[in-house]
Amino acid sequence: MSSYKINAFTYALIVALGGFIFGLDAALISGTVKFITEEFNLNSMQLGIVVGSPSIGVLLALFFTGSACNSLGRRKTLQIIASLYLISAIASALAPSYWSLVAARFLGGLAFSSISVASMYIGEIAPPQWRGKLVSMTQINIVLGLSAAYFINYSIIQLTSSDAAWVTSLGIKQYTWRWMLGSEIVPAFLWLILLFFIPRSPSWLVYNGKTEEAKNTLRKIIPEAEINVQIEEMIQSMQSGNQDQSLVSQLKQIFSKPMRNTFIIAMTIAIAQQATGINAILFYAPTVFEQIGGGTDAAFVQSIWVGLTSIVFTVLGLVLVDKLGRRPLIIWGMAWIILSLGICFYGFKTARYTLTPTSITELTSINNAERLQTIAGKEYGSDIEFKKALEESLGEADARKYSSQLIQKAADINAVLILFGILSFIAAFHFSVGPVMWVLFSEIFPIAIRGIAIPFFTLITSIVSMLVQVFFPEQLATMGISYTLLFYAITVAIGLVILYYYLIETKNMTIEEIQLKLQKK
Template sequence: MGSYKKNAFTYSTIVAMGGFIFGLDAALISGTVKFITKEFGLTDLELGTVVSAPGLGVLLALPLAAHACNSLGRKKTLLIIATLYLVSAITSALAPSYWSLVAARFLGGLAFSSISLASMYIGEIAPPKWRGKLVSMTQINIVIGLSAAYFINYLIIQLLDSDALWISDLGIKEHTWRWMLGSEIIPAFLWMVLLFFIPKSPAWLIYKDRIKEAKHTLQKILPADEISLQIEEMKKSMQNNTEGRSVISQLKEIFSSPMRVTLIIAMTIAIAQQATGINAILFYAPTVFEQLGIGTDAAFMQAIWIGLTSVVFTILGLLLVDRLGRRPLIIWGMTWIILSLGICFYGFKTASYTISKDDISEMSTLSNTERLDEIVNVKYGSDIEFKNALKGALGEVDARNFSGELIQKAADIDAILILIGILSFIAAFHFSVGPVMWVLFSEIFPISIRGIAIPFFTLITSLVSYFVQKFFPWQLGTMGISTTLLFYAIMVGVGLIILYKYLIETKNMTIEEIQLALVSKLKKDK
């Protein structure tokens, strides 16, 4: 590997670490759900607020990030983001109250724009034939971060059964969720340090008319005979751009007639990616697995399988994105997602729930078990019916605190089928729309507006993600798990129909060639 190739790979790897921190930050909360719910006495919507707080933060951050990455540059903006991750991790672990925890996680959400900026930066320093692989490294790091979070949570849960003195001294049993959230501090600090060693984006330098500095950066990542051509192509892409263009004028260009096909592709995939419900599964993984009636410890263990499946299929998607192309991975991947959600829907829809007297007698931690006498040996046809019966018998608080254990005892469910469906869904997402959306975002916008366009459409996908995270506990409590999964499948189906009509293939094309192909697609549709 030549030195310029090694440099491009090294810089991309460092920047893509933002994906790892994102994945870690996002999934660590999944292990804390029961602990913070009990400690702060949270309702379903309050729990959704804690989990979704970063999603709300990123809605504010993305417009600011769009301005910062154009005015301050990609590198400085990434450094600010890394600092926010670090501060959020520290304050989350030390949060003394429910609202301080929400505020600390909201602060972390301000850093979630790292995903869009990472794909932007890598797309601007990567050679065209490597762009798909290098941009997808961000998604690889996200799923590695997710896996690390699930493993950390599982490890901490296992430590709770130990009588070792050091566990007591560190307060792990008393402050379990704080140790989970605090585990992000060290990797966040490491990423912040490493970002000092990356160069400024050559595309941004040309945007600022700092041609000499851009050449210096390009010398590190391209062969000498390709530098002049690359600079000319970047200039051509920005020929309609002026230094003083406002955000509004760039947004108007995104919504203009010549950009109609690009707008449809970007808007559809931005909505469809999160409408799959992926973050409901990832951020509430142990809670989802508890619906299978396998118990808390097993639920944490199964969450690790989600992480491992994510890693394996993201790597597979990375290896094939430049071979098979973006369009086949998106179209067939979304079809696979719909089928997987259908399997889960069927498994939950055919489940039944019956609690026996013997089951109740085994629950030593539940007081006044006679309250359940009225529902003993009554067969309930869905999880929502059973949960409503528990609320009626035990009240809101005890029903919430003991529902996992009671479902484990009462469920008559094909857990293996649903587990296969969930893991198939995770595999399909991370093989297709997970990484490929970011590849498309790094390719389909001209350089003149990409500093606004990528954060804008990331804002759209973040808004959908926020609603999914916010309302998932409420959906479980009011709609039930089967209906919720069916809703996600229908949303993905709508997106699939639109993308089948409009999505073009972009593999092995320069950004300028992609713009010509999109214009050609627009003319054909008229």
């Protein structure tokens, strides 16, 4: 491997580590849901707020990310983001109350813009033939972070059943969820240190008139003979755009007629990626798996399978994105997602829930379990009907506390089919629209406006993500798991139709060539 390629991969890997922190931060909360619900006595909306508060935070951050990227530079912005992750992890682990936990996670959400900035930076230092792979490294790190979070949560849960002296002395049993959230501190600190070793983006340097410094950076990642050509293409790309560099002017250009096709592609994929419901599955993984009836321990084990599936298919997508192209992965991947969600819908829709008198007598851990005798032997056709019956028998607090255990006893459900559908959905997302959206974002915007455009469309996808996370517990309580998944499938199908007609192929093309192709279309 040439020194140019080694340098490009090294810089991309360091920046892409932000994806690992993002995945870790996002998924660690999945293991804490049960514990923080009990400790702070949360209802479904309060739970949705604490889980979704980072997505609310990123909405605010993305209003300033574009300006920060243009004025401070991509590297400095990434360093600020890493600092926010670190502060948030410490504050979350030490949070004394519900609202302080929401505030700490909101602060971490300000750092969730790391994904858009990382894609921007990597897209600007990557040679065209490697761009797909290098930008996709962020997604690889996201799923590694997700997997690490599930494994950490499972390990901490296992430690709570240990009587070892060091487990007791560290308060792991007493502060289970705090240890889960605090595990992010070390990797966040390491990422912050590594970001001081990457160069500034050559596109940003040209954008700010620092051409010689841009050439010095390019000498590290491409041969000398190609440097002047690259610089000239960057200058032409800037000159072809609006020379007014104000925020308002760049936003107007995003909505202008020459950018119409780009706008439709970016807006559609920004909405469709999160409308799949991916973050409902990832951030509430144990909660979703408890609906299958396996109990809490089984739910944490199955969450690890989600992480492993994510890794395998993200790597596969990374290998194929520059061979098969962006369009086939997006189109066929979204069709695969719809099919997978359909399988899950069928599995949950055909489930039945019945508590027998015998099973009720076995529930010795529930205080006054005889309260359930009023629903003994009755069959319920959906999870929502069964949960309502539990609330009537036990009251809202106890029904929420023991729901996992009761579903395990009552569910007559095709767990294998549903588990297959969920893992198939995870595979489809991470093989296609998950990583490829960020590849497209790094390619389809001209240099003159990309510092604003990428954060703008990341803001759109973050709004959808926030809505999914905040309202998922409420959807479970009002629509049930089956119709919630069907809603996601229908939304993705609408996005698929639009992208089928508008999405172009961009593999092996320079950013400037992509602009010409989009404008001609």
